[in-house]
Each structure stands twice: as structure tokens, then as C-alpha cells.
């Protein structure tokens with residue numbers, strides 16, 4: 098199974114609206130599910146989007162404002178109610194430990210699942226799975242905020258025609274892959290580089306080094322654009338980005354698919370975010386997030 102897609106559970110900053118739930122995103126990455134920033138109402142949005150508690154292996158919180166974390170109480174209780182058969186790992190800024198603990202134990206329930214709390218204390222690698230490594234980078238917001246980045250290691254794709262032409266078949270293919278050379282044939286001659294896929298999640302920040310580092314060369318960037326460009330001063334003052342700022346970051350970083358989200362309730366026309374992103378010079382694939390949208394990762398390079 099190799100489904101890699103973003104499931105958008107909510108797209109509102111600060112307060113939900115009639116058409117937007119508080120934030121919330123599930124990234125399906127092969128058999129794994131990573132839940133990012135579950136705001137209030139995430140449990141019900143999961144139901145509407147066809148996401149089960151069983152689908153969650155990891156939870157990543159950028160910071161402890163309500164639109165990014167109030168849903169934790171409900172989601173954690175649901176994970177336990179459904180007796181999810183695997184452990185769940187949670188990452189969040191270490192300075193917000195007390196908020197995580199309170200949300201985790203907001204009301205009485207029976208704990209049945211191991212939830213490993215792995216707070217983020219500094220920039221760098223957090224964990225590795227078979228198909229990605231997870232990194233965090235500090236952002237710039239009034240409360241401590243970290244963005245996340247998944248990096249799949251580069252690999253090599255074997256080319257059947259070239260293998261056949263050199264008479265390599267069956268178990269010899271594995272021997273060549275392990276040794277890098279077999280009977281005078283090198284791995285490079287019968288394979289090509291398969292670049293790993295990359296995903297970044299950048300939420301609640303003004304422009305800073307962390308934003309650029311997270312976005313660099315990713316296949317998909319999910320990034321906040323709380324404001325439109327005419328309100329850039331408000332954005333900077335409150336630690337947020339505008340559509341144009343987010344799109345310029347993506348253009349400079351060679352992002353392939355840009356997903357803008359986390360919109361202020363002051364705006365009613367989502368198309369204006371797209372117009373400003375294009376005006377800022379982003380020419381790749383662009384999605385203005387809507388609740389319950391599914392966005393597949395682009396095909397491999």
C-alpha cells in the first residue's frame with residue numbers, strides 16, 4: 098500500500114466559521130497516518146472525511162493555541178475508546194508540556210493505548226520510520242512553535258531491461274543491490290536514482306529561517322496564509338504569513354505542490370488567495386484548502 102495524500106479536516110484560523118472547521122490535517126504516508134494540529138471539532142471532521150482513530154500513528158502539534166490543539170482531548174479519548182492496537186507517538190513544543198497533559202487528561206476515561214509523549218526541544222531529527230525521517234524546525238510566533246518535515250531517503254530503482262541485458266535475474270538482483278557490484282556489473286549500470294519524497298507542514302509563523310529550511314525542495318508544502326497581502330502589517334505583528342509571502346517562499350524553495358490554509362475569518366473569497374499566490378510568482382501546483390479535501394502528493398520526480 099503506498100497511498101500518500103493529505104486529508105484536510107479543517108482550514109480556519111482562530112475561530113471556526115460556517116464553512117470552515119478549526120485546523121486539522123491527516124497525512125497518509127504508506128500505511129502510516131500523521132495527524133497535524135487537531136483543532137476543536139477534529140473528531141467529527143475525521144468521521145466526515147473517513148479517517149478512523151486506527152489511522153493515526155503519530156500526532157504533531159506545532160504550538161498550543163486552541164485552533165491547533167483543542168481537538169487533542171477528543172481525539173485521544175477516541176483513540177482509547179476504539180482500543181487502537183498500535184502505540185501512538187505525540188510531538189509538540191516541550192514548553193507546552195502542561196497544555197498537552199491537560200488536554201490528554203481533560204476528563205475521565207479508560208486508558209487502553211500507549212501514547213508516547215516525545216516533546217520537541219530543539220531543531221533537528223525527531224524520529225525515523227521505515228519510509229521517512231521526521232524533523233522539526235523552530236518558527237516565529239508569540240508562543241513557541243515548531244514546523245515539521247518528512248524526508249524519505251533517496252533510493253535506487255532497478256531497471257528490468259538493463260538487468261535482463263546483463264543476465265542478472267532472481268536472487269542475483271538482491272546480491273547486486275547489497276554488494277553494489279556483481280560479476281563486473283555495477284549497481285549504477287542497471288538502476289537509476291529514485292529521489293525520496295518530501296513533505297513540510299508550516300503553521301503559525303512570520304517569515305523566519307525555519308520557514309525556508311522546512312520548505313526547501315519539498316514535493317508538498319502545507320503552509321499557513323492567514324492574511325492577504327494588503328494586511329501584511331497585521332500578519333507580521335501577530336506572527337503570521339500572507340498568501341504572497343507563503344507563495345514566494347514556495348517559489349524560492351522549488352516546492353512542487355503548494356497548499357495554502359489557516360485562513361482568517363475576515364476574508365470571504367478564497368480565490369483571492371490563489372490570485373495573490375500566482376502574483377507572487379509561484380508557478381507549481383496550487384491548492385487553496387477546503388475542509389474535507391483530499392490532496393494526493395505529486396508523482397515521484
Ligand SMILES: [Zn+2]
Pocket residue numbers: 110111162164165301359
Ligand atoms: Zn492558528
